[in-house]
Amino acid sequence: MYNSFMIKYGEIGIKGDNRHLFEDALAKRIRTLLKRIDGEFEVTKIRGRIYVNCGGDWNYDETIDVLRHVFGVVGICPVVIYEKDGVEKMKADMIQYVREEHPNCTQTFKVKARRVDKEFPLTSMEVAAELGEAILENFPDMKVDVHDPEILFDVEIRDEVYIYSKVIPGPGGMPIGTAGRAMLLLSGGIDSPVAGWMVAKRGVTIDATYFHAPPYTSERAKQKVVDLAKIVAKYTGPIRLHIVNFTDIQLYIYDQCPHEELTIIMRRYMMRIAEHFAKEEGDLGLITGESIGQVASQTMQSLRCTDAVCELPVYRPLIGFDKNDITAIAREIGTYDTSILPYEDCCTIFVAKHPVTKPIIEIIERNERKLNEKIDELVKEAIDTAEVVIAK
Amino acid sequence: MRDIYFDNSSTTVVSKKAAEIVMHVMTCDYGNPSSLHQKGVDAEKYIKNAKKQIAKTLKVSDNEIYFTSGGTESNNWALIGGARANRRAGNKILTTPMEHPAVSEPLKMLASEGFEIVTIPVDSRGRLDIQVLENEMTEDVILISMMYVNNEIGAVTPVAEIGRLKKIKCPKALYHVDAIQAYGKYVIYPRELGIDLLSVSGHKLHGPKGTGFLYKADSAKLLPLIYGGGQQSALRSGTENVPGIAGLGVAAEEAYTDFDAKIAHMRALRDRMIAGLSEIDNVIVHGMPGDEGAPHIVNAAFIGVGAEVLQHTLENQGIYVSAGSACSSHKRAGSPTLTAIDAPREEMESSVRFSFAENNTEDEVDEALAYLKQMLPMLRRYRRK
Numbered sequence: 152m153y154n155s156f157m158i159k160y161g162e163i164g165i166k167g168d169n170r171h172l173f174e175d176a177l178a179k180r181i182r183t184l185l186k187r188i189d190g191e192f193e194v195t196k197i198r199g200r201i202y203v204n205c206g207g208d209w210n211y212d213e214t215i216d217v218l219r220h221v222f223g224v225v226g227i228c229p230v231v232i233y234e235k236d237g238v239e240k241m242k243a244d245m246i247q248y249v250r251e252e253h254p255n256c257t258q259t260f261k262v263k264a265r266r267v268d269k270e271f272p273l274t275s276m277e278v279a280a281e282l283g284e285a286i287l288e289n290f291p292d293m294k295v296d297v298h299d300p301e302i303l304f305d306v307e308i309r310d311e312v313y314i315y316s317k318v319i320p321g322p323g324g325m326p327i328g329t330a331g332r333a334m335l336l337l338s339g340g341i342d343s344p345v346a347g348w349m350v351a352k353r354g355v356t357i358d359a360t361y362f363h364a365p366p367y368t369s370e371r372a373k374q375k376v377v378d379l380a381k382i383v384a385k386y387t388g389p390i391r392l393h394i395v396n397f398t399d400i401q402l403y404i405y406d407q408c409p410h411e412e413l414t415i416i417m418r419r420y421m422m423r424i425a426e427h428f429a430k431e432e433g434d435l436g437l438i439t440g441e442s443i444g445q446v447a448s449q450t451m452q453s454l455r456c457t458d459a460v461c462e463l464p465v466y467r468p469l470i471g472f473d474k475n476d477i478t479a480i481a482r483e484i485g486t487y488d489t490s491i492l493p494y495e496d497c498c499t500i501f502v503a504k505h506p507v508t509k510p511i512i513e514i515i516e517r518n519e520r521k522l523n524e525k526i527d528e529l530v531k532e533a534i535d536t537a538e539v540v541i542a543k
Numbered sequence: 544m545r546d547i548y549f550d551n552s553s554t555t556v557v558s559k560k561a562a563e564i565v566m567h568v569m570t571c572d573y574g575n576p577s578s579l580h581q582k583g584v585d586a587e588k589y590i591k592n593a594k595k596q597i598a599k600t601l602k603v604s605d606n607e608i609y610f611t612s613g614g615t616e617s618n619n620w621a622l623i624g625g626a627r628a629n630r631r632a633g634n635k636i637l638t639t640p641m642e643h644p645a646v647s648e649p650l651k652m653l654a655s656e657g658f659e660i661v662t663i664p665v666d667s668r669g670r671l672d673i674q675v676l677e678n679e680m681t682e683d684v685i686l687i688s689m690m691y692v693n694n695e696i697g698a699v700t701p702v703a704e705i706g707r708l709k710k711i712k713c714p715k716a717l718y719h720v721d722a723i724q725a726y727g728k729y730v731i732y733p734r735e736l737g738i739d740l741l742s743v744s745g746h747k748l749h750g751p752k753g754t755g756f757l758y759k760a761d762s763a764k765l766l767p768l769i770y771g772g773g774q775q776s777a778l779r780s781g782t783e784n785v786p787g788i789a790g791l792g793v794a795a796e797e798a799y800t801d802f803d804a805k806i807a808h809m810r811a812l813r814d815r816m817i818a819g820l821s822e823i824d825n826v827i828v829h830g831m832p833g834d835e836g837a838p839h840i841v842n843a844a845f846i847g848v849g850a851e852v853l854q855h856t857l858e859n860q861g862i863y864v865s866a867g868s869a870c871s872s873h874k875r876a877g878s879p880t881l882t883a884i885d886a887p888r889e890e891m892e893s894s895v896r897f898s899f900a901e902n903n904t905e906d907e908v909d910e911a912l913a914y915l916k917q918m919l920p921m922l923r924r925y926r927r928k
């Protein structure tokens with residue numbers, strides 16, 4: 152019975168002169184995503200609201216699923232649009248709406264009316280009163296509570312009459328494309344997809360880099376990362392995923408450097424390579440899924456060491472999160488089930504039993520010099536042979 | 544790069560003739576064999592013909608062949624249907640510790656229904672302890688389930704000897720043989736061997752996936768697993784997979800055409816592989832030596848190399864093998880067979896299976912060996928410390 156959705160957007164509503172830019176970006180993003188599913192959708196921006204009118208062969212669940220993936224959407228209100236034909240018709244429609252939407256009819260309620268069409272003979276207050284009365288007459292178990300109602304009926308009188316009473320939460324944040332781009336270091340784990348999602352939620356367009364190490368990591372591990380990128384891309388739009396073959400660099404470090412420092416030195420090279428692609432893409436920063444102390448390479452000392460090789464800022468949105476918090480988000484955004492598939496990651500294949508947890512940057516730099524002979528050439532080759540997959 | 548496919552125990556390429564008949568049935572003779580009209584009659588002919596083709600290879604009668612969705616269903620049906628049908632005669636089921644999960648899992652289920660499952664031990668080569676088996680063959684045994692050829696290491700069970708013992712010690716028990724890796728590799732005459740139930744899968748012998756059959760001796764008591772429209776004498780309901788069945792029939796017939804030459808060829812490949820592997824340090828070949836083992840399976844541990852890493856290395860060269868027995872470092876559930884033969888952990892982690900078919904060549908074996916020799920030093924140098 153629904154035939155429209157009203158989109159609530161919180162934060163972007165208060166942006167000053169740029170407000171229309173954000174609204175347009177949001178409406179455009181919704182339009183783009185709705186093109187992927189069946190149905191004819193009309194996305195309109197009327198006086199500070201975005202409406203999605205649905206027609207053709209559309210499906211409710213599918214449409215909600217799309218809208219729930221749009222950053223900037225705070226709430227999605229399924230709306231029933233009725234023909235406007237005087238107050239008596241409106242009362243009948245209201246009763247029908249209550250019957251279908253809230254069939255047990257025992258809650259407290261409030262009617263809030265908004266008269267956009269100023270030609271309509273009754274004021275907003277009068278409409279609310281009339282409809283409230285109609286509900287009370289027809290549903291004796293329902294009671295009015297204007298302060299804290301269980302159901303809030305919103306009624307808008309435009310060219311037609313819009314009634315809604317439910318809000319499905321959206322992801323919030325800002326529309327993609329309103330805040331520049333950044334490069335995500337994406338692995339097959341739980342954290343990095345969440346980190347990318349969180350930054351993207353602030354309107355940032357996401358690129359990604361993944362390091363694999365065949366034959367030590369498998370084709371399936373790579374496919375898993377592509378799949379993760381695709382899940383994140385449902386929110387962020389297409390992600391350009393750079394896939395770098397890291398095997399030779401890793402083995403060279405293995406040969407030349409102390410084994411306890413393998414991971415930290417490896418990560419420094421990953422940052423350097425990711426930054427290279429970031430600059431190529433015009434990204435304004437790097438994103439990682441690190442959180443303090445989670446593993447040896449994520450201690451404050453280690454983060455200092457990996458940070459030191461980057462010129463661009465490194466954004467770590469999960470820095471203060473516990474694993475449980477991260478897992479909860481991963482489940483919510485749908486990456487968790489893919490993240491836990493058991494394929495080996497290139498960070499773990501040669502990991503030392505006791506890696507350094509408090510690396511001293513001067514020592515790391517000194518040991519890194521042992522790579523001088525071949526490393527530039529290997530890095531160049533890794534960059535040159537990287538493939539780009541568009542995850543969407 | 545030409546593929547070298549040494550994973551024929553996982554699945555095989557469908558033979559051209561089998562694929563042709565599948566296509567033909569799908570697009571031309573697509574009737575439902577239960578329909579009374581001509582289209583139905585035409586379709587039924589393919590089933591009758593496939594039964595004939597298969598029955599001939601086993602020297603049994605056509606009406607003892609029942610088509611299934613594959614090896615797993617055949618095994619499930621034989622075990623669950625067999626145990627339930629003979630519940631009143633006893634409670635004990637004998638098996639081996641090297642069975643495929645398609646046997647061991649239904650047996651686990653039967654154990655939960657109260658059946659007693661007795662597992663006969665094997666030695667480090669996968670040889671069954673016949674003495675223990677004989678001792679366990681008591682009157683209350685209702686079912687004996689034996690894997691003819693082990694899927695991981697190619698160990699062969701003495702099915703004839705077991706059949707003979709069974710006839711003396713517990714004649715009423717049903718004798719089920721999982722022949723999924725053996726059919727097409729051995730000549731199997733169930734009546735001579737005393738086998739009551741025999742499971743076969745189509746895609747292991749160049750037939751289509753989703754096909755298989757169960758041979759059920761006329762005398763064997765078996766309850767259905769799948770109930771419905773009463774097809775296949777009401778023992779296995781469901782509209783028959785006519786195209787698949789036609790393909791399976793063709794594949795079965797082909798498997799036993801030029802049989803001796805094909806087996807000799809596979810055995811030559813296996814011997815060549817094993818000889819080549821013996822030249823490499825720290826490679827341990829599992830299973831039974833020489834002609835005692837199955838003609839098409841070589842399982843070897845490359846000590847110091849993760850099986851999965853080795854598999855991917857070979858894959859880069861277009862060589863496909865199976866590291867199925869290995870698991871990722873995060874989840875270490877060892878393979879049932881390697882556990883049964885008591886292989887040490889370092890062997891379990893590094894074991895790879897090569898499995899041949901008649902379309903493999905000696906050159907392919909040599910190429911794989913050469914590549915292994917080239918790559919192993921590098922693979923062994925880099926490891927978790």
